[in-house]
Amino acid sequence: MxxxxxxxxxxxxxxxxxxxxxxxxxxxxxxxxxxxxxxxxxxxxxxxxxxxxxxxxxxxxxxxxxxxxxxxxxxxxxxLVRTFQLVQLFPDLTAAQNVEAGCHLRGSGGLWAALARTASARRELADAAATARELLAFVGLQARADLPATALTYGQQRLLEVARALAAAPxxxxxxxxxxxxxxxxxxxxxxxxxxxxxxxxxxxxxxxxxxxxxxxxxxxxxxxxxxxxxxxxxxxxxxxxxxxxxxxxxxxxxxxxxxxxx
Ligand SMILES: Nc1ncnc2c1ncn2[C@@H]1O[C@H](COP(=O)(O)OP(=O)(O)OP(=O)(O)O)[C@@H](O)[C@H]1O
Ligand SMILES: [Mg+2]
The missing domain is CATH 3.40.50.300 (P-loop containing nucleotide triphosphate hydrolases)
Structure with missing residues (x-):
């Protein structure tokens, strides 16, 4: 189907x-x-x-x-989560905070369910900040987590958008x-x-x-x-x-x- x-x-x-x-x-x-x-x-x-x-x-x-x-x-x-053709980040928030903002959209299933399979992962999932770090690492932006979104290169900002969309557990x-x-x-x-x-x-x-x-x-x-x-x-x-x-x-x-x- x-x-x-x-x-x-x-x-x-x-x-x-x-x-x-x-x-x-x-x-x-x-x-x-x-x-x-x-x-x-x-x-x-x-x-x-x-x-x-x-x-x-x-x-x-x-x-x-x-x-x-x-x-x-x-x-x-x-x-069902989307990103936009033009970058749409919160410029005054850090990279990590931008990803955390995506967490509130989450439903169930998909990446979220995959991450939740182990008990330790489940504990981490209670914490949007930990999830944000995990997703930043997933897209290769762990070293940029605490920088304002605007301090990232354009390419990094696009990856940050992907991480934020993933935080919504699509x-x-x-x-x-x-x-x-x-x-x-x-x-x-x-x-x-x-x-x-x-x-x-x-x-x-x-x-x-x-x-x-x-x-x-x-x-x-x-x-x-x-x-x-x-x-x-x-x-x-x-x-x-x-x-x-x-x-x-x-x-x-x-x-x-x-x-x-x-x-
Ligand atoms: N809100 C709108 N009001 C009026 N016309 C619109 C609106 N949105 C899109 N259009 C028109 O609809 C057509 C399709 O636009 P759309 O943005 O979906 O194209 P696209 O395939 O995404 O193009 P691109 O590759 O340039 O992003 C275009 O002619 C566009 O000008
Ligand atoms: Mg278009």
Whole structure:
């Protein structure tokens, strides 16, 4: 059974159909990616899934429950947590405090349940501060825990957002362009972190323009263009799809890292 099922979801802004009857299913324990040129409707689809906008048509089912139009905090409490395209940290708080702030969103299951398996871990989980340290170490930011968020490099801030989202104990984690602005070394670290997140029982759905990252980590890819789903499949299938090559300005080599056709 799929963890997330998107069924004919549509969103309009005035005369513009930003998301046009999109359907797709996300299997548990996988990394999937949504790609597509600028303005294709990727972030809008995330807004619909995470409850920040209500679709004008269609249905979103998470873990067997219809969450269409549900408030974001209720969706998060069910274990569906997202990050944003632009960094949204609390600038005056330390890195650790930013992660602690994510703890209040937690529901049950996923990473939380995985961490809670041992008695000593369970004791630690009572303490959001300890959890924050653990998650900072998990993403490789343990040495930055007590610095203000603004003292971190941009790449570190993006990882901090991932740690904060993990603090909410997601079963499904939505990441909107997590590699945007990262250098090659940071992107490589992110890729390994994503694999580690999945290994801990969290399913990942990411929007990403960095095609080499997408091809490396994602097992399924959904391609949007002008709000429509134009392709869906494995990285190999999507790279060969004529409609996808057309959408990316007639033949950008996806494997070589092109990606922003309508920009
Ligand atoms: N709140 C809004 N009001 C009006 N139009 C919007 C709104 N949000 C998005 N749009 C429009 O909907 C379309 C899809 O936007 P969206 O941000 O979802 O694209 P995207 O695929 O995330 O693009 P990018 O890769 O640049 O982030 C665009 O034409 C955008 O201008
Ligand atoms: Mg976007």
């Amino acid at each position: 799929s963890l997330l099922s998107i069924e004919g979801v549509t969103q309009r802004f005035g005369g513009l159909t930003a998301v046009d009857s999109v359907s797709c299913a996300i299997a548990p324990g996988t990394i999937s990616a949504i790609i597509g040129p600028n303005g294709a409707g990727k972030t809008t689809l995330f807004n619909l899934i995470s409850g920040f906008q209500k679709p004008v048509a269609g249905r979103i089912v998470f873990d067997g429950h219809d969450i269409t139009g549900m408030a974001p905090h209720r969706i998060a409490a069910r274990g 079963r499904l984690l939505l990441l909107d362009e997590p590699a945007a602005g990262l250098n090659a070394l940071e992107t490589d670290h992110l890729a390994r972190t994503l694999d580690a997140i999945v290994a801990r029982g969290v399913t990942v759905l990411l929007i990403e323009h960095d095609m080499s990252l997408v091809m490396r980590v994602a097992s399924r890819i959904v391609v949007l263009d002008f709000g429509r789903r134009i392709a869906e499949g494995t990285p190999e299938e999507v790279q060969r799809d004529p409609a996808v090559l057309e959408a990316y300005l007639g033949g950008v080599d996806l494997a070589a890292g092109g990606g922003s056709a309508h920009a």
